[in-house]
Amino acid sequence: MHTLKTFLICCCLFGVHASYLHAQDSCTLSLSGKVVCTRTHEILTYAIIYIKESKKGAATDEKGMFLIPKICPGKYSIQVHQMGHRILDTLISISGNTHVVFDLPPDDTHLKEISVESHQVKKEEVETVHKSELSGEQLQQTRGENLGDALKEIAGVDVIQSGATIAKPVIHGLHSNRILILNNGVRQEGQQWGDDHAPEIDPFIATKLSVIKGAASIRYGSDAIGGVVLVEPAELPKEKCMNGELNLVGMDNSRLFAGSGILQGAFDNKLSGLSYRIQGTYRQAGNIETPDYILDNTGLLEKNYSGAVAYEKEHYGLNVYYSHFYSELGIFTYSEASNPAQLLQLFQELAPTNFPLSYYLQKGFYKINRGYQAVSHNLLKATAYVKYGTFGKLEATFARQTDSRQEYDLDVPYSINGSLDNAPQNNFDLTTHTAELIWEHNSWHHISGSLGGSFITEGNVYTGLTYGALIPNYRNYGGGLFLIEKWNPNDKFTLEAGIRSDYKWQREYMLNPTSLLEYTNTQQYNATTATIGASYRFSPTVSLSMNAGNGWRAPSAFELYAFGVHGATGQFVVGDSTLKLEQSYNFCSSLLYAGSKLEAELGAYVNVIDNYIYLKPTLTTHINIDGYFPVFDYTQTNALFKGIDLDVKWHITPQLLYEPKATLIYANDLTTHGYLVLIPPQRFQNKLEYRWKKLAGLRNVFVNGGNLIVPAQTRVPPNSDFVPPPKGYVLFSASVGCSVKVRNQDISFSIICNNLLNTVYRDYMDFFRYYADEPGRSVQLKIRIPFQFFPTKTTQTSIN
Numbered sequence: 001m002h003t004l005k006t007f008l009i010c011c012c013l014f015g016v017h018a019s020y021l022h023a024q025d026s027c028t029l030s031l032s033g034k035v036v037c038t039r040t041h042e043i044l045t046y047a048i049i050y051i052k053e054s055k056k057g058a059a060t061d062e063k064g065m066f067l068i069p070k071i072c073p074g075k076y077s078i079q080v081h082q083m084g085h086r087i088l089d090t091l092i093s094i095s096g097n098t099h100v101v102f103d104l105p106p107d108d109t110h111l112k113e114i115s116v117e118s119h120q121v122k123k124e125e126v127e128t129v130h131k132s133e134l135s136g137e138q139l140q141q142t143r144g145e146n147l148g149d150a151l152k153e154i155a156g157v158d159v160i161q162s163g164a165t166i167a168k169p170v171i172h173g174l175h176s177n178r179i180l181i182l183n184n185g186v187r188q189e190g191q192q193w194g195d196d197h198a199p200e201i202d203p204f205i206a207t208k209l210s211v212i213k214g215a216a217s218i219r220y221g222s223d224a225i226g227g228v229v230l231v232e233p234a235e236l237p238k239e240k241c242m243n244g245e246l247n248l249v250g251m252d253n254s255r256l257f258a259g260s261g262i263l264q265g266a267f268d269n270k271l272s273g274l275s276y277r278i279q280g281t282y283r284q285a286g287n288i289e290t291p292d293y294i295l296d297n298t299g300l301l302e303k304n305y306s307g308a309v310a311y312e313k314e315h316y317g318l319n320v321y322y323s324h325f326y327s328e329l330g331i332f333t334y335s336e337a338s339n340p341a342q343l344l345q346l347f348q349e350l351a352p353t354n355f356p357l358s359y360y361l362q363k364g365f366y367k368i369n370r371g372y373q374a375v376s377h378n379l380l381k382a383t384a385y386v387k388y389g390t391f392g393k394l395e396a397t398f399a400r401q402t403d404s405r406q407e408y409d410l411d412v413p414y415s416i417n418g419s420l421d422n423a424p425q426n427n428f429d430l431t432t433h434t435a436e437l438i439w440e441h442n443s444w445h446h447i448s449g450s451l452g453g454s455f456i457t458e459g460n461v462y463t464g465l466t467y468g469a470l471i472p473n474y475r476n477y478g479g480g481l482f483l484i485e486k487w488n489p490n491d492k493f494t495l496e497a498g499i500r501s502d503y504k505w506q507r508e509y510m511l512n513p514t515s516l517l518e519y520t521n522t523q524q525y526n527a528t529t530a531t532i533g534a535s536y537r538f539s540p541t542v543s544l545s546m547n548a549g550n551g552w553r554a555p556s557a558f559e560l561y562a563f564g565v566h567g568a569t570g571q572f573v574v575g576d577s578t579l580k581l582e583q584s585y586n587f588c589s590s591l592l593y594a595g596s597k598l599e600a601e602l603g604a605y606v607n608v609i610d611n612y613i614y615l616k617p618t619l620t621t622h623i624n625i626d627g628y629f630p631v632f633d634y635t636q637t638n639a640l641f642k643g644i645d646l647d648v649k650w651h652i653t654p655q656l657l658y659e660p661k662a663t664l665i666y667a668n669d670l671t672t673h674g675y676l677v678l679i680p681p682q683r684f685q686n687k688l689e690y691r692w693k694k695l696a697g698l699r700n701v702f703v704n705g706g707n708l709i710v711p712a713q714t715r716v717p718p719n720s721d722f723v724p725p726p727k728g729y730v731l732f733s734a735s736v737g738c739s740v741k742v743r744n745q746d747i748s749f750s751i752i753c754n755n756l757l758n759t760v761y762r763d764y765m766d767f768f769r770y771y772a773d774e775p776g777r778s779v780q781l782k783i784r785i786p787f788q789f790f791p792t793k794t795t796q797t798s799i800n
Contacts, residue, residue, distance in 0.1 A: 139208070143782055187399075475507055485497060579636055613636050643665035660684075686706050
């Protein structure tokens with residue numbers, strides 16, 4: 001027991017990370033990887049890895065690495081031994097050359113559970129595109145944040161914001177309708193056309209957030225020309241158990257508090273194969289504080305829950321999932337002007353009108369007034385599959401989503417009878433149905449792959465008190481067929497290719513403002529996309545992958561017909577009904593080094609987009625009953641995006657870790673030979689972390705410090721915006737954490753301080769940079785409490 005207390009907490013959440021490369025049809029596969037200590041990250045030399053079925057094994061070398069060649073495809077019982085550590089027994093399904101990291105916990109008679117996390121690449125995914133993940137301790141440190149802010153930890157990912165509470169992910173300079181978000185395997189469909197519309201997803205449901213950088217249109221269809229975000233819950237448990245965890249988060253800035261709990265389990269005997277999970281989250285915050293003032297009406301409220309049940313046998317299975325997301329987001333008050341002079345004054349003021357803290361405490365610090373957004377999103381998903389011998393696996397998925405968005409302006413509107421009515425000015429209701437059928441065939445002559453089809457239909461209905469809809473009612477249908485194949489002749493080289501054909505039909509229902517007669521517009525789009533990629537492993541530590549492909553995206557109804565005030569951004573937006581289809585041509589490459597002390601990934605990309613649609617400041621204003629607003633028009637051009645992502649982890653010593661990251665992006669207007677607006681500036685991140693085996697009687701103690709360096713965005717067209725880009729900034733952060741053993745469970749604590757020096761700054765990617773500063777210093781307390789009612793010998797699914 002005394003020995004166990006000397007090891008570090010944050011590594012005990014790491015499982016076995018496996019990357020299954022490709023399926024083959026002969027015993028030419030290999031199992032390779034390394035063995036490390038769960039708590040210290042130290043490599044374990046001379047550890048024994050043994051495959052029971054084939055009676056093959058290997059020992060790790062002085063670098064902790066091992067290689068077992070000549071393995072046939074199948075499911076194997078793996079046993080890993082090392083003196084002073086627990087024996088690890090686990091099952092691994094090998095369908096291709098497999099690289100895995102085994103994390104062994106120190107020997108402790110009180111340890112009741114071994115967590116094994118398997119990251120298998122599905123056959124229907126394109127593997128040679130650049131993919132990054134956020135899981136384990138890294139994901140735990142983002143608990144309580146929204147999805148966009150959590151993903152900023154990944155190199156190459158930024159956010160576009162409308163204030164501190166509304167954030168959307170930006171991948172390689174592209175966002176909104178160019179980024180697909182898959183929520184538990186389902187294409188998330190909400191009102192994502194708005195820059196002020198955050199994804200309706202609770203990040204607490206995920207044990208892993210993955211980002212596919214670059215065009216992924218072959219597998220996921222249109223709109224994925226910038227990338228894909230995968231929000232992935234853990235698999236439901238397979239063996240009899242009942243366990244879960246509770247996460248608690250508190251923050252001084254905005255007085256945020258959040259709580260999220262998960263309970264999951266599985267049955268045996270007559271109910272063997274039946275498993276379940278329930279989850280719920282509550283998150284609330286008051287007005288956000290900058291270093292110099294409080295941002296009025298910037299509170300938030302979230303109430304989310306989800307549930308899943310599955311019945312799985314050897315050759316078939318059924319999984320049903322339901323989630324509900326509800327949020328209220330306050331909109332910063334001081335972004336509306338009654339005349340052009342006042343609007344200019346808002347742009348030029350260093351600080352908006354400010355009230356003392358006592359004012360907010362008196363009226364209710366958490367109270368959200370008009371204007372605000374109220375969003376409700378529901379997702380129901382059902383998946384069934386069958387798999388037999390030479391046939392392979394056939395999987396069908398159906399999902400239904402409803403998204404209701406209500407937007408309340410600052411002023412209370414009048415009802416039809418002339419009285420005041422506390423109703424939303426805009427009400428959008430979107431209903432989406434999706435269906436997908438995929439056949440994964442077994443390997444044949446070193447070739448594996450999948451054939452699939454998908455279908456989607458949407459209906460959007462606008463009801464509101466304003467004259468004319470910000471976005472018209474519309475109905476669309478779409479579908480596509482795809483084929484992805486991979487050839488893996490040996491354990492070093494992989495070649496893959498795919499092709500897809502898509503069709504989309506859309507009709508808008510509008511009202512002529514002069515004649516008040518209804519009329520419709522209809523668009524039809526079809527496109528064929530293709531991809532080809534290759535990867536080569538030069539050694540167990542060095543690999544290179546490259547991928548080239550094309551993608552497409554149809555203009556949204558908002559981009560075509562918008563005409564009105566976009567409340568949360570304070571913009572008057574004008575669409576263009578003549579916008580054409582966007583088409584992208586993407587190339588990306590990734591060089592990976594995974595040594596015992598140094599891990600580094602260097603990614604590079606080039607993305608050419610014909611008919612690139614973007615929102616352009618016109619430097620003019622528009623007046624309506626609510627006041628004066630800056631005007632932004634949708635327009636098109638040909639664009640070039642290129643850049644580099646760098647992510648390094650250097651274990652200077654077993655206790656000291658240095659993590660630098662860099663995101664470099666360059667975007668050009670190929671039509672005017674100039675620059676583009678609203679492109680993220682360069683980003684540089686550094687973090688230095690030290691871990692103690694034991695400190696003052698506490699377990700798994702760590703402390704780290706870091707900074708974020710964002711230079712000013714100078715690559716913008718001259719005189720192209722209402723205000724020039726803000727100055728660059730440097731932010732510092734620090735955190736400390738530990739764990740305490742309570743009844744055989746590790747309860748972890750961490751304290752995180754962001755903007756440590758309380759720096760005053762504005763971010764170029766925040767639409768509210770026109771009016772206000774970014775948040776000041778914030779201190780967060782995060783507590784994770786795991787619990788277990790029925791322990792199991794070996795658990796193949798861990799919550800974290």
